[in-house]
Amino acid sequence: MIKQLGFIIFFTLFVLISGNFHAQAISLSDFDQFEGGIDIAGGTAHIPVMNEAAKRIMMQNPRIRISVAGGGTGIGVQKAGEGLVDIGNTGRALSQEEIDKFGLVSFPFAIDGVAPIVHPQNQVTALSSDQIRAIFFGQITNWNELGGNDARINVYGREEASGTHEVFWGRLLNKGEIVQTANIVQSNGAMKVAVAKDANAIGYMSIGHIDESINPMAVDGVIPSQETAVDGNYPVIRKLYMNTKGEPSPLVNAFIQYIYSDDGAEIISASGYIPSK
Amino acid sequence: MRSTVEYLFLIFVWGATFCAMAAVFILIVFLTYRGLGTISLELFFGQAHWFKAITGSQPVFGGLWPAMAGTAALVILSCLMAVPIGIAGGIYLAEYASPRFHSIVSFFVDLMAGIPSIVMGLFGFSIIILLKHTFLPQARTCLFLASVCIALLVMPYLVRTTQNALQSISQERRLLGLSLGFTKWQNIRHILIPSSNRGILSGIILSVGRAAEDTAVILLTGVVSQAFVPRSLWDKFEAIPFRIYFLAAEHKTAAELDQAYGAALVLLIITGFLFFVAFLIQKSIEKKWAIIG
Amino acid sequence: MLLAATMVSVVAALSILILLIYFVRPIFSVEGLKAVISWEWRPFSGHFGIMPMMVGSLCLSLGALLLACPLAVGISSFVCVLAPKKPAKIVNAVIHYMTSIPTVIYGFVSIFLLVPLIRDWLAKGTGLSLLTATLALSILILPTIVLVYSAYLREKDSSMRLTAAAIGLSRVQYFLFVLLPLTRKGFVVASILGFGRAIGDTLISLMLAGNTPLIPGSLFDSIRTLTAHIALVIATDSQTTFYHSVFAAGLLLFLLMALINIIIRKLGGKAS
Numbered sequence: 001m002i003k004q005l006g007f008i009i010f011f012t013l014f015v016l017i018s019g020n021f022h023a024q025a026i027s028l029s030d031f032d033q034f035e036g037g038i039d040i041a042g043g044t045a046h047i048p049v050m051n052e053a054a055k056r057i058m059m060q061n062p063r064i065r066i067s068v069a070g071g072g073t074g075i076g077v078q079k080a081g082e083g084l085v086d087i088g089n090t091g092r093a094l095s096q097e098e099i100d101k102f103g104l105v106s107f108p109f110a111i112d113g114v115a116p117i118v119h120p121q122n123q124v125t126a127l128s129s130d131q132i133r134a135i136f137f138g139q140i141t142n143w144n145e146l147g148g149n150d151a152r153i154n155v156y157g158r159e160e161a162s163g164t165h166e167v168f169w170g171r172l173l174n175k176g177e178i179v180q181t182a183n184i185v186q187s188n189g190a191m192k193v194a195v196a197k198d199a200n201a202i203g204y205m206s207i208g209h210i211d212e213s214i215n216p217m218a219v220d221g222v223i224p225s226q227e228t229a230v231d232g233n234y235p236v237i238r239k240l241y242m243n244t245k246g247e248p249s250p251l252v253n254a255f256i257q258y259i260y261s262d263d264g265a266e267i268i269s270a271s272g273y274i275p276s277k
Numbered sequence: 278m279r280s281t282v283e284y285l286f287l288i289f290v291w292g293a294t295f296c297a298m299a300a301v302f303i304l305i306v307f308l309t310y311r312g313l314g315t316i317s318l319e320l321f322f323g324q325a326h327w328f329k330a331i332t333g334s335q336p337v338f339g340g341l342w343p344a345m346a347g348t349a350a351l352v353i354l355s356c357l358m359a360v361p362i363g364i365a366g367g368i369y370l371a372e373y374a375s376p377r378f379h380s381i382v383s384f385f386v387d388l389m390a391g392i393p394s395i396v397m398g399l400f401g402f403s404i405i406i407l408l409k410h411t412f413l414p415q416a417r418t419c420l421f422l423a424s425v426c427i428a429l430l431v432m433p434y435l436v437r438t439t440q441n442a443l444q445s446i447s448q449e450r451r452l453l454g455l456s457l458g459f460t461k462w463q464n465i466r467h468i469l470i471p472s473s474n475r476g477i478l479s480g481i482i483l484s485v486g487r488a489a490e491d492t493a494v495i496l497l498t499g500v501v502s503q504a505f506v507p508r509s510l511w512d513k514f515e516a517i518p519f520r521i522y523f524l525a526a527e528h529k530t531a532a533e534l535d536q537a538y539g540a541a542l543v544l545l546i547i548t549g550f551l552f553f554v555a556f557l558i559q560k561s562i563e564k565k566w567a568i569i570g
Numbered sequence: 571m572l573l574a575a576t577m578v579s580v581v582a583a584l585s586i587l588i589l590l591i592y593f594v595r596p597i598f599s600v601e602g603l604k605a606v607i608s609w610e611w612r613p614f615s616g617h618f619g620i621m622p623m624m625v626g627s628l629c630l631s632l633g634a635l636l637l638a639c640p641l642a643v644g645i646s647s648f649v650c651v652l653a654p655k656k657p658a659k660i661v662n663a664v665i666h667y668m669t670s671i672p673t674v675i676y677g678f679v680s681i682f683l684l685v686p687l688i689r690d691w692l693a694k695g696t697g698l699s700l701l702t703a704t705l706a707l708s709i710l711i712l713p714t715i716v717l718v719y720s721a722y723l724r725e726k727d728s729s730m731r732l733t734a735a736a737i738g739l740s741r742v743q744y745f746l747f748v749l750l751p752l753t754r755k756g757f758v759v760a761s762i763l764g765f766g767r768a769i770g771d772t773l774i775s776l777m778l779a780g781n782t783p784l785i786p787g788s789l790f791d792s793i794r795t796l797t798a799h800i801a802l803v804i805a806t807d808s809q810t811t812f813y814h815s816v817f818a819a820g821l822l823l824f825l826l827m828a829l830i831n832i833i834i835r836k837l838g839g840k841a842s
Contacts, residue, residue: 067504067513189527293644365575393770490672
């Protein structure tokens with residue numbers, strides 16, 4: 001009797017543990033059994049990772065369809081919460097209110113930073129955080145006040161619902177009032193294009209999106225990058241989250257586990273973020 | 278003797294015309310110049326082989342094919358919905374409606390014709406939210422919703438052009454069927470509609486053009502930046518005008534920007550072609566009436 | 571059955587109105603209304619005012635109209651009265667063609683041609699501004715105004731041309747002193763239609779106007795229109811005032827278009 005009980009307990013434990021191992025070791029071939037669709041929307045910083053993962057999975061198994069949309073953190077919360085998409089991406093942690101109201105479950109998967117960015121030809125490449133605050137609050141309005149050209153500073157920002165905005169505003173701008181004349185762009189990608197085309201621009205953007213078309217501005221002597229985000233020197237960081245309404249369905253769970261797997265970590269790093277749970 | 282006022286006005290007129298023509302010319306030349314070089318199999322199919330992509334065995338990444346399929350699906354679905362209803366409505370208004378009814382319904386048709394497409398998109402989006410809170414919790418924005426919204430947008434054009442086409446048929450022709458003993462409906466079906474078919478056709482072409490280029494509606498009703506060839510009515514989809522907008526705002530590489538130019542040129546060619554077909558139809562209508570008198 | 575088909579338009583228009591009102595309903599309390607009909611859009615600090623967007627829409631549309639109307643009159647007179655047959659036909663065809671060019675293409679080309687022009691050559695601001703959007707929008711609505719106005723011109727022209735020639739008026743005098751006054755009503759109808767088209771446009775302002783929710787202080791300021799506002803903000807949180815304010819914007823637009831239609835009917839024109 002005790003022996004049989006013991007066996008049952010052992011067997012159950014074995015299945016549970018091996019199930020976990022199996023989930024952590026998910027690879028592309030595990031998707032062959034699935035069929036169906038996943039709709040993803042929300043944070044624009046997540047898009048390169050989502051796109052690449054979706055591409056690999058769909059090449060592996062064309063019967064799975066994954067659609068990826070942007071819209072920003074606000075849309076990620078709302079669409080996941082309303083059940084309009086399977087995974088809603090956010091660039092910030094969910095508030096308790098949001099969790100309670102929508103019943104969302106969060107899956108952090110990467111660390112990202114938000115950096116102030118300028119045009120590559122801008123001579124100003126390093127500022128103190130006070131100066132950056134002054135620029136975004138509209139107190140400094142010309143680049144020549146900072147040692148640059150005599151040109152008006154063109155401030156670019158994001159909508160208030162954006163996770164990127166919230167992190168930058170909360171951690172670097174200390175929640176001050178951003179100048180009202182800032183041009184509003186809709187995503188990290190759009191911010192990059194806007195700043196890359198305007199020699200007098202300053203904006204803020206996810207570190208993962210940084211490439212040669214723009215320059216990250218050093219803040220208090222620290223250049224924002226993957227490395228400085230990881231070793232803690234650059235303070236304006238945040239996690240990237242996937243969120244689902246309630247527990248995810250098997251296919252969605254497989255996708256999430258794929259992002260957590262080694263393959264996923266490779267995709268995350270290649271996109272400029274640091275994999276993390 | 279021309280006064281200075283007249284001279285100035287003449288200069289103004291030629292200047293204005295020149296400006297408008299120049300604007301269009303610059304637009305076309307610019308797009309052709311930047312876009313022509315990008316037109317290749319790769320623009321449409323990315324890395325995938327074209328045959329496999331069309332038959333669906335290989336998904337396409339970084340190519341226009343999904344967007345073209347999405348736009349095609351939108352156009353076909355919305356026209357399937359709008360054309361029969363629009364034409365039927367036009368027939369009713371032209372042939373059966375009492376003047377009072379005609380005036381009221383016309384008002385609504387005009388209202389619908391003038392609705393900003395973003396408001397239509399808002400309407401579609403709010404329907405889904407409403408459905409979710411009431412009987413259909415799995416409702417999502419999708420191809421079907423977008424097609425319905427576009428159908429509602431183009432319907433007024435169809436009603437109007439059908440109505441106009443029918444109303445411009447001469448009295449003699451109208452009486453032709455009746456004098457042979459047709460009932461009103463038979464007359465409509467066998468004489469009047471075939472006589473106005475070119476007008477109706479131009480209305481359809483107008484609708485196709487509108488469905489292909491409208492961006493604001495699909496922004497709110499299901500277009501996404503990466504999806505695949507829509508397999509069912511309930512899928513998310515891509516579309517050419519959205520692709521152009523998205524790539525213009527957020528291209529990550531120079532190659533993506535090139536793709537935007539290619540897409541813009543493709544869209545311009547498609548709408549230009551539709552316009553040309555409508556133009557030919559118009560010409561044949563004129564010729565026909567010229568013969569008949 | 572045909573009747574049912576006809577009623578679809580009516581039903582659709584009414585349902586749009588009802589749905590918009592339904593979603594706007596929650597703000598019809600005094601504080602709700604005050605919140606939305608206010609001048610600041612900072613949703614996270616509790617300001618949901620859509621008035622800056624209303625002003626933005628009006629400024630942009632009126633500006634585009636101001637630019638497009640004179641040009642339209644000029645081009646219409648060119649096509650109908652003043653030019654020799656061949657050029658008139660060509661210009662007419664091109665204007666027709668312009669109506670088939672998708673809005674997104676106008677926006678796209680403007681981003682890469684107009685914006686750098688304004689930013690670098692005129693050296694004013696970011697290039698994304700009221701001015702840029704106005705220029706692009708006026709080209710967009712120009713063909714509409716030209717086509718509608720030309721129709722009126724041709725109508726009057728057919729009855730007046732011989733008389734004017736008999737009196738000995740030159741073509742220009744004929745247009746300026748005979749046709750123009752006679753077609754005043756047509757001009758108003760055409761302008762109103764152009765205005766309606768301008769107010770309802772989303773993409774041009776979304777791509778070119780900068781999207782700052784502020785009342786413009788100068789032509790080079792960045793502005794946001796009601797239409798772009800809806801597109802930008804549409805789904806943030808479906809219960810709070812944010813969301814309802816977006817429906818208020820939609821309702822405003824809908825009512826505006828209805829008003830335009832009524833005005834045109836009163837003037838006796840056809841809003842096709």
